[in-house]
Structures are given as structure tokens and as C-alpha cells.
Amino acid sequence: MEPLVVIYGSTGTGKSDLAVELATRFNGEIINADAMQMYEGLPIITNKLTSSEKRGIPHHLLGNIPLEDEPWSVTHFKREANRIVAEIRDRGKLPIVVGGTSYYLDGLLFDERLVEEHKDAAAGILPTRDELEAQYPILSGPAEAMLAKLREVDPAMANRWHPNDIRKIRNSLEIYFSTGRRASDIYAEQRVRKGAAQARSGSKRSNSWKTLLIWLYAKPEVLNERLExxxxxxxxxxLLDETAEVYTKLQSRLAAGEDVDRTKGIWQSIGLKQFEPYLRALEETPDDHSKLDALKQAGIEDTKTANRRYAKSQVRWITMKTLTSLQEEKVLDRLFLLDSSNIQLWKEEVLEKGVELTRQLLADEQLPQAVDLSETAREVLSSKVERSNRQEVACNQTCDLCKKTFLTEDLWQTHLKSKKHRKAVEWVKRTSLMVIDQAPGKEAAQEEPRVSQGEAQAAQGEQPQGIQEAESKPKPNEPL
Ligand SMILES: [Zn+2]
Structure with a gap:
């Protein structure tokens, strides 16, 4: 297996700089995986490194497509990136892939992954809950209306949820609105994919997979300030000159009667939409200076807001999609979060740790535990990592109340938290038929398993992985 370093992270975390640092130390070449930076020109809008910042390191897929082009599909990116990775290796050098379009990175890493080709995904953007609610007021309306809508668009999911389970009903609707696809279809695909992943070598992959994944992360408060x-x-x-350049190009194409999809490619770059009222006023009322000033200020504020929202959606993608895929592929232990919140600590927290991880990867040394790298890493990753470790731990636990046996620690823990089990516990407590423990004891483990692992999983089956935001936590006051 040949080594590969991949750097994930939102805008403003210092990914490009880290990539150059690693490339200079380990004889590397860089492949850009940021959809916007693939466009030629516009160095300010797209945040490209200057040539002095590149420090002579070859950069690929950077500024390589004309402004008029649509962004590459994930399939196109994957094909080209793989080809370049092979070329870099032929030169005896280390390929380092870096970029904010996690959608591209995921596509490159996960073979079996069915990556949805919907419009927002092309830019790696998932709308936030607030944005969805603004666009689809039904999401903040009464449960009956949401359920009626879900029955219309995705009857299979509507049948699955209890009419009072607003959280799940809304979640299914959000998936439909944000992806344009039925949650039931997505889950069906995920089940197929999961089956395929398990049928392959499974946990062995982690040992033979010589890939290091770095997630450069900055705490939201700090990052927002930095982005401003x-x-x-x-x-x-x-920035305004570049925005004007794109705006002029857009206007001339519209004037020529061309059909421009403004939700794609460079036309949706941050800044263009926000400064459009200013640029239009500049043409229409060039002498109204107070109006121009006001519009320019508004444009700056809106651009800041758009940037913050973009960074948030990038992080959301990584936590919701990338981490889940890594978990499914049993390679979550290859992801290391480096904390770039404090620029003063860049050398200790990001540079030195990133260099050491890369050295260990290349030397085939044991990599550390990701949660041990920093307090922030522990905070952000621990729940995912612990869950992943639990999935590996075999156990044989039988729940006497529910008459079910579970063969992994993860399934068992999930069962203990499940509504069904908690209801059973409550019911027994109330009727006082017998004295029970919240977590039935180990002695149950000696019994013959009464159900197979598959059946146990089927019993848990209503928890599609991969797209749900979080598991429901036990709520003490929930009505039975
Ligand atoms: Zn139970």
C-alpha cells in the first residue's frame, strides 16, 4: 500500500498552509479538492495561495477550469485526482490532497459510496436547519401538516414513524427538502452499501490502508471572528474588482440570451450575490455616493454572514457524512483532528502534530489515538470514536425484559437506550411485578442466545445510519 495524506476542514482553518508545510518536509505534491479554487483567476474570491506561499510545491487541479464551466462532478474529480495521485507516486513523491469540498474528498476515498449528485452537494453545501425552515415554513408548522406532507412525498417513511414523533417526521422531511430525494430511498441504498462494505474485508482494511486523514478544525467562535x-x-x-469581473461576465452572458444556472459553479461564489445590489447601483446611479457607500457596507456584512454559514455547512458535512462513512468503512481511527483555534499555537498544535503523524504513517509506525491529540479533538470526536470502538467489542448480552440477545457492545448499549427497552423498564417499575436492574446483569450472558445477531440488528433496524443528525437521547419526562 502506498501512502496518501488527505486534509479536510472548513474555510479559514489553514488547510492550504499545512499542506505546503507537509509537502516541503516529506517531498510532496498537492492536489486541490476545493471546487471554487479549481476555477482560473479570481485569486481573492477563491482564496488561492500566492505563488510565494506555494513555496515551489507543485499544485494540481488549481485554477484549471474556465469560469464558464460547471463544477466537476464527483466522478470526474475522482478520475482525475486518482490519475494525478498515480503520477505523483511514479515520481517517488507523496500525494497530499487538500480542500474544503469534502464531497470530492469523500468521493475519492470511499469506493462503494453512492454520492448523490444533487445541486448543493456539488459545492459541498448542505443547507442548515434554519435555512431549510426559512425556505420551507412547513418545517416549523404543526406536526399534522408535516406528516401530511411526508405522506405525500415519502409514504414509506411516513408509515414508519409514530404520528407524535415530530422529531423523526421532521428529520425525514428535512432530508427530502435538502437532497430532493426520499429518505427511504437513501436508507435503502445505505443498507445495500453497508452490506457490501461488511462483505469486504471489513476491519482488516484499517491495517492495509496507508492513508492519513487530517481534519483541521477551529472552534466556531474563533473561526467566525477570523472569517470576518x-x-x-x-x-x-x-475583492470588489473581482466581483465586478464575475458580475460583468454574468451580465454579458445573460444579455446574449444564455441560460445561466446561478446555483452552480463560480456564479454562486461568496461575494457575487452579496455585492450585486452595489454593482448594479454603480451602473445605474454612479453619482449617488451615500447610496453606494451604504450598499457596499451591506455587501460586506452579507459576505461575512455568507462566509460564516459556509464554514458551518462544511463542518456539518464532515460530522454528518464523512465521519459516518469512515465509521462504516471501519477506518475512523485514521482521522486526526488538529486544532487551529489559536493561531499563536499553530506550530505546536497543527504543524508539529501534523508532521509527526505523517512521519509515523510513512514509517509504518503505530498511529496514536485521535482523541488523545488535544482537548478539542477529544471533545469533538469522542462520542463518534467511542461508538466506533464499541462496535468492535463482542459481547453476548440478553435483555430479560425484552427477550433479546445482543452480540456487540454497541448494539447492547443502543438497546439499553432504546425507547422500547426504557418503556419496558418503566412498565415493570410501575406494575412492580419484579425487581429489576436498569441494566440486566452479566449472568444473562451465559444463556444461549435467543436471537441471532442479524435478528437483533433487525430489531434495531429503524435506525438508519449515515444521515440522521444524532441519536435520540433518553428524555426523562417523555410520556409513555
Ligand atoms: Zn430490553
Missing amino acids: TRVDKMVDKG
């Missing part, structure tokens, strides 16, 4: 400052700097460097 960056927009001000971009304006100083000439």
Missing part, C-alpha cells in the same frame, strides 16, 4: 477579519482584508486586496 478575512473578508475585510479581501476587500482591501480588491
